[in-house]
Amino acid sequence: EATAEVIDGKKIAQDVRREIAQEVLKMKETVGKVPGLAVVLVGNRTDSATYVRSKKKACEEVGIASFGVTLPEDASEQEVLDAVSKFNDDPSVHGILVQLPLPKHMSEEKVVGAISVEKDVDGFHPLNVGRLALQGRTPLFVSCTPKGCIELLLRSGVEIAGKHAVVIGRSNVVGMPAAILLQGHNATVTTVHSRTPNPAEVTRSADIVIAAVGVAQLVRGDWIKPGAVVIDVGINSVDDPSAKKGYRLVGDVCYAEVAKVASKITPVPGGVGPMTIAMLLQNTLESAKRTFDL
Amino acid sequence: EATAEVIDGKKIAQDVRREIAQEVLKMKETVGKVPGLAVVLVGNRTDSATYVRSKKKACEEVGIASFGVTLPEDASEQEVLDAVSKFNDDPSVHGILVQLPLPKHMSEEKVVGAISVEKDVDGFHPLNVGRLALQGRTPLFVSCTPKGCIELLLRSGVEIAGKHAVVIGRSNVVGMPAAILLQGHNATVTTVHSRTPNPAEVTRSADIVIAAVGVAQLVRGDWIKPGAVVIDVGINSVDDPSAKKGYRLVGDVCYAEVAKVASKITPVPGGVGPMTIAMLLQNTLESAKRTFDL
Ligand SMILES: NC(=O)C1=CN([C@@H]2O[C@H](COP(=O)(O)OP(=O)(O)OC[C@H]3O[C@@H](n4cnc5c(N)ncnc54)[C@H](OP(=O)(O)O)[C@@H]3O)[C@@H](O)[C@H]2O)C=CC1
Ligand SMILES: NC(=O)C1=CN([C@@H]2O[C@H](COP(=O)(O)OP(=O)(O)OC[C@H]3O[C@@H](n4cnc5c(N)ncnc54)[C@H](OP(=O)(O)O)[C@@H]3O)[C@@H](O)[C@H]2O)C=CC1
Structure with a gap:
């Protein structure tokens, strides 16, 4: 009885990932480098760990280098900020993502806000949101x-x-x-x-x-x-x-x-669901292309 | 035949301005200072000059100090940026406003973007717009x-x-x-x-x-x-x-x-119309209050 055409997100996400894989390959050939995504995980929630694993796996499949650090549940806010800061300074990292939620004793706003606007592949930085809302401005990431x-x-x-x-x-x-x-x-x-x-x-x-x-x-x-x-x-x-x-x-x-x-x-x-990860890879690729002026 | 109640913006704006005048007076009494608004005008458009004059007059009426600089139509972008920068550094200025439109040979985005977020009383800075769009964040100015x-x-x-x-x-x-x-x-x-x-x-x-x-x-x-x-x-x-x-x-x-x-x-x-100027005064007052921790 159902008449609606099904929009197959899994298949479309695969198409997107194939395109990304090709672009990553081209980047490797032309500038000898690949995009890099860093994921900061704090604590031991099984769902968060699963998400992080699937993001790493998706990176590998398209040739994006993945970096990660896992900090214990009782890590201090400063330790998390330090981890973010290290990735901010690392030229092989083009995107940084802090897996949410964070433990209650630290400020999400502060930690997420510490990610450099140029590496904010989640697009959560107020500056990226402002540029998204403003006509004539382009956010670095959506x-x-x-x-x-x-x-x-x-x-x-x-x-x-x-x-x-x-x-x-x-x-x-x-x-x-x-x-x-x-x-x-x-x-x-x-x-x-x-x-x-x-x-x-x-x-x-x-x-x-x-x-x-x-x-x-x-x-x-x-x-x-x-x-x-x-x-x-x-x-x-x-x-x-x-x-x-x-x-x-x-x-x-x-x-x-x-x-x-x-x-x-x-x-x-x-x-x-599958599109969300594909867009994360795309944002990371775009960030690397900007870095390498491609 | 008209049945609608008229919303009297002129009268409401007067109410707002009266409230602002009282707060400015109180500020003068408690911290010995008043809010300051700086207006940068470039060129000689009569409409722009009229707007700037009426803003200055509105400041005077509520006790806000007004500062201004008028640059010639053929001023360089750098000269305008320098004027903005001077007001950014001036502690008696709590709000800066560049009267638009600017002459064609300079970038509005660049000039307006040079205003310190803390003095962006027009609320045009992408960071203020982003904070406005984001729930749980508060823009410094709207x-x-x-x-x-x-x-x-x-x-x-x-x-x-x-x-x-x-x-x-x-x-x-x-x-x-x-x-x-x-x-x-x-x-x-x-x-x-x-x-x-x-x-x-x-x-x-x-x-x-x-x-x-x-x-x-x-x-x-x-x-x-x-x-x-x-x-x-x-x-x-x-x-x-x-x-x-x-x-x-x-x-x-x-x-x-x-x-x-x-x-x-x-x-x-x-x-x-009258409310726009009243809100400019209010934004300037709020900025000064933030500066003086009131
Ligand atoms: N596929 C994916 O990759 C992702 C999926 N999700 C899923 O998407 C869904 C939404 O996530 P998220 O936006 O983060 O959720 P939030 O809880 O942050 O926001 C939910 C929004 O829905 C509104 N809302 C709640 N109840 C009602 C109602 N009865 N009628 C109308 N509006 C209502 C809320 O309104 P108000 O603002 O007034 O409270 C709020 O704006 C969740 O199921 C989440 O799991 C999320 C992210 C990624
Ligand atoms: N009272 C005051 O203090 C102020 C008054 N104004 C006045 O407000 C008005 C709007 O100003 P401003 O926002 O700066 O103007 P803009 O020209 O920047 O924006 C006009 C908007 O109206 C939309 N629009 C244009 N034509 C139509 C139409 N036929 N049907 C539906 N939408 C349409 C445009 O759509 P699209 O995006 O698709 O082009 C655009 O989003 C002006 O008259 C201005 O003088 C402005 C500022 C202060």
């Missing part, structure tokens, strides 16, 4: 997940200009930059958040929906205008006794219902 | 005109949270920061721009409209939902043989029509 959402739209042939886009969620990491990027592509953008009294009604007016809420299957079939394109950023685990692990991952969109109404939709997993 | 629009809403008792707001225009100076501010006050915000195919329809869904377009009387009566609140930022001069000067100023809103539909509306002139 936050990976929202950048991945736009890339999915573009590579799926979705026209953005002149369309009404609704972004559900306004977080610093996803919703806010996604809205700015869509507006930069000349969509008319509305941002829905937890204080919006009528989210279903507003969303129903959208040609393009990006859901980044963190509420499992919030967006139902009747929130969607027939033919709209739906990008589901959410990753939520819900109990599922029939699954091996006892849970499964679902998005912020009720896929079964929305796939019957939308014209295109991203699945979870296999939609936005 | 751009005066959009800040004035919000102040008009708040001081007129308009509730913003939970309302749908439409901002027409997305410029760095007005539209974009106005949208961010409204969202910060928990409105659900849509930004309309020149690539929006159906601006009337979108605007008609708004409880609050801020028009910052630069097109005389674009917003007609049938763009407005009955009872909506309308803030008209536009200042456009249109030919008027019956006027003494041969022209008159009108807003981006067709006042005669919209005043019959809206619940509240700002006039042009006497709406947003």
Whole structure:
């Protein structure tokens, strides 16, 4: 009964990674160097360790050098700042990323703010956000997940200009930059958040929906205008006794219902997730190209 | 026939200025100092000279010290940068403002970017814009005109949270920061721009409209939902043989029509205009208070 075309994020991310691998190879041939990504991990959260491992693996696959330091849970803020500072000064590192969340006893704002703007591949530095928001300015880096959402739209042939886009969620990491990027592509953008009294009604007016809420299957079939394109950023685990692990991952969109109404939709997993890492690699590559004047 | 209550920007701006004057007096008494605003004017445009004069006059009226330098039209970029730099280093100056537009042979981005973030009372620095866009961060300064629009809403008792707001225009100076501010006050915000195919329809869904377009009387009566609140930022001069000067100023809103539909509306002139200068004084005061730890 589902009519929506599935936007295959896994496949598109593979395409992007193949392109990156080629560019890295070319860089190696022309300047004899490769891009480098450094990851700072503090503490022993298993989920964080998993993310960091998959980022390193993704680097290796495209020929990006990966550097990393793991500090104990009880490391001092100064030790973390020192680790960041070392990578700031290291010319073989073009991107630095501090895996969040950090232990409670240190300031995320301070640690993330210590990353040099030129190596801020996560795009979280206020200067990069300001340049993103300002017309006529270009940020050095755009936050990976929202950048991945736009890339999915573009590579799926979705026209953005002149369309009404609704972004559900306004977080610093996803919703806010996604809205700015869509507006930069000349969509008319509305941002829905937890204080919006009528989210279903507003969303129903959208040609393009990006859901980044963190509420499992919030967006139902009747929130969607027939033919709209739906990008589901959410990753939520819900109990599922029939699954091996006892849970499964679902998005912020009720896929079964929305796939019957939308014209295109991203699945979870296999939609936005793989694009986030691909964009991290792309940001690292771009940073290296800037460094080498390529 | 008009039913809308007029939001009297001139009177509200006077209230704000009175409050500022009192705070300046208190500052003088407690720390023996007053806030200082420096204005850099390049060239001899009569409109720019008029703006600068009225800013100086407004400073005097509230007890803010005003500094200024006027450079000739053919000044070099370096000379302008030097003037800015001198004010950056001057401890009696808490706000610096370069009157725009600058002559074509110099880079606005470079000159405005040379103003110290701590004295950027126009709020144009990318770092201030980034902090404005980021939740949990606070900009040192917010751009005066959009800040004035919000102040008009708040001081007129308009509730913003939970309302749908439409901002027409997305410029760095007005539209974009106005949208961010409204969202910060928990409105659900849509930004309309020149690539929006159906601006009337979108605007008609708004409880609050801020028009910052630069097109005389674009917003007609049938763009407005009955009872909506309308803030008209536009200042456009249109030919008027019956006027003494041969022209008159009108807003981006067709006042005669919209005043019959809206619940509240700002006039042009006497709406947003006076608030812009009042917010400049307020930003300068706040900067001085920060300097003196008050
Ligand atoms: N695929 C990927 O690579 C990534 C996936 N994610 C996933 O995306 C989702 C969002 O992440 P993130 O942006 O970091 O989350 P945040 O919790 O930081 O932000 C959630 C946003 O959703 C809004 N919101 C919450 N509840 C509702 C509601 N009922 N109706 C409307 N809006 C609501 C909040 O509004 P308010 O501001 O008013 O509180 C907030 O703006 C999560 O599921 C996360 O796991 C995140 C990053 C990367
Ligand atoms: N009261 C005061 O103190 C101040 C008043 N003003 C006045 O406010 C107005 C706007 O100023 P400013 O923001 O600097 O102007 P800009 O020219 O920088 O921006 C105008 C914006 O309006 C959009 N726009 C243009 N035409 C249309 C249309 N037909 N339909 C929908 N959107 C349209 C443009 O879209 P796009 O981005 O697609 O081009 C752009 O985003 C002017 O009249 C100006 O004089 C400005 C500053 C201070």
